Amino acid sequence: MNAEALIGTVLGTCTLQKLVGQGGMGAVYLAQQSRPRRQVAVKVLLPMTPLSPHQLVAFLERFRRETDAAASLEHPNITPVHEYGEQDGLAYLVMPYVSGGTLRDELEREGPLPLSEVANYLEQVAAALDFAHEHGVIHRDIKPANILKTHEGRLLLTDFGLVKIVAADASPQVRLTGAGAPVGTPDYMAPEQVIGEEVDTRADLYSLGVILYQMVTGTTPFQGETPMQIAAQHLQIPPPSPQMLRPDLPIAAEQVILRALAKRPSDRYSRAEDLSNAFRSALLSAGIQVEANIIQGTAKFKAATGRFMTPKSLFDPNWQTTGASTQSAQMPAAHLNDGALPGMTGGMMLGNQGQSRKLPTAERGSGLLSRSTSAMQSVTGTASALTGSSIPTPGSDGPRTVGGGLLSRTGKFPLVGTGSTGQMPVMPANSTEAPAAPDAFSPFSTAQPASEVGSLGIFNTTGEMTAQAGSNSAKLTGPVKVVQMPVPGQPGRFMTGILPVVPQEEALGIGEEVSLKPEKTKSTKKGLRPWAVVSLVLVVVLIIAASGGIFWFVRGRGQTPTTAGQQQQQQATTKPAGTPDANARATATAQANIILSDPLDQNMHNWLTSPADVYAFKNGAYHITDRGDNGRATVLQANPVDGQLGYTLTMQEVQGKATDTNSFGMLFRFSQKTQNGKTVTTFYSFEVVNTKGGQYQFWLYNDADAKAPWKKLWSQNFGAEFHQGQGDKASNTFKVLMNGNKFTFTVNGKELKTVQDDALKSGQVGMIVNQNGTEVAFKNLLLTRS
Ligand SMILES: Nc1ncnc2c1ncn2[C@@H]1O[C@H](COP(=O)(O)OP(=O)(O)OP(=O)(O)O)[C@@H](O)[C@H]1O
Numbered sequence: 001m002n003a004e005a006l007i008g009t010v011l012g013t014c015t016l017q018k019l020v021g022q023g024g025m026g027a028v029y030l031a032q033q034s035r036p037r038r039q040v041a042v043k044v045l046l047p048m049t050p051l052s053p054h055q056l057v058a059f060l061e062r063f064r065r066e067t068d069a070a071a072s073l074e075h076p077n078i079t080p081v082h083e084y085g086e087q088d089g090l091a092y093l094v095m096p097y098v099s100g101g102t103l104r105d106e107l108e109r110e111g112p113l114p115l116s117e118v119a120n121y122l123e124q125v126a127a128a129l130d131f132a133h134e135h136g137v138i139h140r141d142i143k144p145a146n147i148l149k150t151h152e153g154r155l156l157l158t159d160f161g162l163v164k165i166v167a168a169d170a171s172p173q174v175r176l177t178g179a180g181a182p183v184g185t186p187d188y189m190a191p192e193q194v195i196g197e198e199v200d201t202r203a204d205l206y207s208l209g210v211i212l213y214q215m216v217t218g219t220t221p222f223q224g225e226t227p228m229q230i231a232a233q234h235l236q237i238p239p240p241s242p243q244m245l246r247p248d249l250p251i252a253a254e255q256v257i258l259r260a261l262a263k264r265p266s267d268r269y270s271r272a273e274d275l276s277n278a279f280r281s282a283l284l285s286a287g288i289q290v291e292a293n294i295i296q297g298t299a300k301f302k303a304a305t306g307r308f309m310t311p312k313s314l315f316d317p318n319w320q321t322t323g324a325s326t327q328s329a330q331m332p333a334a335h336l337n338d339g340a341l342p343g344m345t346g347g348m349m350l351g352n353q354g355q356s357r358k359l360p361t362a363e364r365g366s367g368l369l370s371r372s373t374s375a376m377q378s379v380t381g382t383a384s385a386l387t388g389s390s391i392p393t394p395g396s397d398g399p400r401t402v403g404g405g406l407l408s409r410t411g412k413f414p415l416v417g418t419g420s421t422g423q424m425p426v427m428p429a430n431s432t433e434a435p436a437a438p439d440a441f442s443p444f445s446t447a448q449p450a451s452e453v454g455s456l457g458i459f460n461t462t463g464e465m466t467a468q469a470g471s472n473s474a475k476l477t478g479p480v481k482v483v484q485m486p487v488p489g490q491p492g493r494f495m496t497g498i499l500p501v502v503p504q505e506e507a508l509g510i511g512e513e514v515s516l517k518p519e520k521t522k523s524t525k526k527g528l529r530p531w532a533v534v535s536l537v538l539v540v541v542l543i544i545a546a547s548g549g550i551f552w553f554v555r556g557r558g559q560t561p562t563t564a565g566q567q568q569q570q571q572a573t574t575k576p577a578g579t580p581d582a583n584a585r586a587t588a589t590a591q592a593n594i595i596l597s598d599p600l601d602q603n604m605h606n607w608l609t610s611p612a613d614v615y616a617f618k619n620g621a622y623h624i625t626d627r628g629d630n631g632r633a634t635v636l637q638a639n640p641v642d643g644q645l646g647y648t649l650t651m652q653e654v655q656g657k658a659t660d661t662n663s664f665g666m667l668f669r670f671s672q673k674t675q676n677g678k679t680v681t682t683f684y685s686f687e688v689v690n691t692k693g694g695q696y697q698f699w700l701y702n703d704a705d706a707k708a709p710w711k712k713l714w715s716q717n718f719g720a721e722f723h724q725g726q727g728d729k730a731s732n733t734f735k736v737l738m739n740g741n742k743f744t745f746t747v748n749g750k751e752l753k754t755v756q757d758d759a760l761k762s763g764q765v766g767m768i769v770n771q772n773g774t775e776v777a778f779k780n781l782l783l784t785r786s
Pocket residue numbers: 020021022023024025026027028041079095096097098099101102141145146148158159182183184185
């Protein structure tokens with residue numbers, strides 16, 4: 001339907017005057033109502049798909065039923081429905097015209113909001129939701145675009161039940177990818193909605209959790225190029241730590257957000273008020289001022305207001321005689337606010353490094369972060385700008401002068417680039433298939449102890465994967481992995497999920513055996529030691545990671561239950577030590593301090609993938625191959641982690657000559673600063689020279705000293721703990737525990753040495769490979785608190 005064409009149309013008592021906006025479910029018009037005379041907003045609903053006469057009847061029946069329920073909701077934070085009706089097959093609703101825009105507009109404009117404001121908004125929307133739920137109405141499409149804002153700052157939840165009316169005939173797949181704008185943006189969709197399961201109030205609470213996440217961080221938790229990519233992440237991947245994106249967010253508040261975003265509905269808050277109260281308490285206990293009048297705003301509204309309006313149906317036999325009472329009870333938008341809310345104070349920008357630098361256009365990623373809001377873009381631009389300003393990019397000449405960039409120990413500059421290709425980990429970019437679950441593996445029905453699923457791992461299966469139109473179930477019509485993963489905050493409990501197999505991986509050779517032939521040649525040539533370092537970009541993603549049969553899972557730091565409910569839940573799952581649950585719980589506890597886990601089997605963290613013959617995900621690992629003795633390196637695109645940090649990484653040389661320049665290892669405390677107009681790059685590296693009788697080496701790099709940027713801090717010959725050479729048996733897991741100025745090095749579980757150095761206090765982690773032709777497979781990157 002051409003929405004503009006309806007201008008001038010008279011629907012009931014309203015003449016459509018101007019198109020205000022159009023979404024996936026309909027168009028909104030500014031309209032003049034004749035009885036009572038006033039300006040209103042009229043929403044004309046549009047079914048997702050063309051309807052047969054029979055479907056039209058069902059659609060209108062749904063419309064009456066759902067709108068009747070929604071219109072009966074009278075709450076200060078719910079947009080009233082003045083009237084609704086149907087005419088010439090068009091179903092429409094009449095609402096107050098609210099001129100303050102939507103929360104989406106505000107978030108786009110402001111980015112992250114002040115925390116006290118977040119608490120205030122959360123409380124208002126929570127009050128509306130609980131009220132609706134208590135009256136048996138589920139919203140199903142909670143998102144900032146459906147939260148109107150009055151000029152005085154009052155939030156009004158709108159569009160109750162519309163998704164059910166408009167998209168009932170459409171499968172989740174059609175809803176997300178069908179003709180026209182998608183209905184039910186996946187950004188805010190609960191996992192159970194993603195796969196088309198029947199939803200209850202807890203789906204709304206999840207969506208509220210996503211809004212909370214966005215108000216706090218400026219971005220929704222999951223980004224992707226297609227709706228399916230985002231949907232799949234809701235299903236599978238824990239949200240990135242909000243605290244990493246918003247450093248002033250108290251950990252307890254992060255815990256609240258993460259609980260709201262639990263994949264399994266039973267792990268979420270059961271009432272929105274519990275969520276808003278927990279969030280407010282977390283702020284207050286961290287000393288963050290949440291003004292009483294703000295917090296009490298909704299209660300004040302509640303007390304001060306009676307019936308806002310009397311929603312009447314055109315099908316209501318009393319309609320014609322109740323116009324006067326309806327009119328008197330209707331409240332124009334401007335009256336919907338009692339002025340209790342303060343004005344906006346503006347957004348908070350994240351990321352403080354290099355904000356003034358500009359990211360070269362060619363390096364700006366368009367994938368993972370392309371949907372980001374301002375805060376994210378700010379950080380992305382900032383981080384990549386560092387590279388753009390000081391480090392050469394692949395295929396470019398790059399800086400060639402001392403002080404302008406990174407200098408190898410042999411005087412050569414490395415080839416570097418940014419990891420801004422934006423590849424998505426879960427679904428192919430052009431996928432239109434819905435993530436789906438086989439009947440036997442409902443993603444939310446399983447709570448098995450580890451022993452019952454054997455080792456945690458991936459169960460490959462094949463089949464068909466598609467969503468079934470008009471049904472709540474889905475069938476597999478493509479290859480998927482059925483995965484078991486621990487439930488955050490629920491030690492010993494696991495859920496089953498579906499992870500589509502990524503065709504791109506197949507193209508890259510998934511399942512192929514890595515040829516790991518021991519290299520016998522030994523060269524004594526003193527070689528080049530070039531280095532490379534990439535940008536730092538803010539994307540810390542807490543991921544469920546699967547590799548080598550081990551599942552890592554990531555949670556916010558500190559797993560202390562933050563609410564009585566959580567404590568009870570934990571107590572409820574407590575079993576005597578030695579039981580499978582206890583063992584699983586012990587494992588979970590050990591992992592509780594995980595800050596970030598990346599199995600490096602897929603590009604979850606926007607790692608560099610260009611040039612493809614240098615940086616590539618294949619065979620379940622991230623491969624870096626040095627070409628032309630340039631040395632290659634990359635750093636994790638994440639905020640530096642302050643305080644004690646354990647960095648663990650598994651490395652396996654795939655090919656390379658056994659010379660003393662054949663080295664690879666870990667970078668840490670990498671940073672760049674501008675000093676006297678020059679960019680100074682600093683970092684530590686812990687490397688191995690992978691030769692027979694080779695060495696571990698610990699280096700400090702600081703190119704402020706142009707003549708001697710490299711300083712060796714420690715070296716030690718391999719012991720029996722090191723698996724020298726190449727191949728499956730030459731896989732080594734290194735750990736560096738950074739505690740202030742102390743660095744403790746552990747290889748394959750054997751602690752080697754603690755070395756002290758005061759030079760660098762913080763920075764990024766990464767990995768490096770040196771020597772032409774050396775290819776190293778990196779796996780299982782893990783950042784922990786200890
Ligand atoms: N009662 C209202 N008063 C004033 N403007 C409104 C009102 N309701 C909606 N709008 C405006 O109309 C725009 C379109 O709303 P609509 O609900 O059709 O789409 P949406 O919410 O953006 O997307 P979707 O349909 O997918 O939910 C909104 O973004 C909002 O700016």
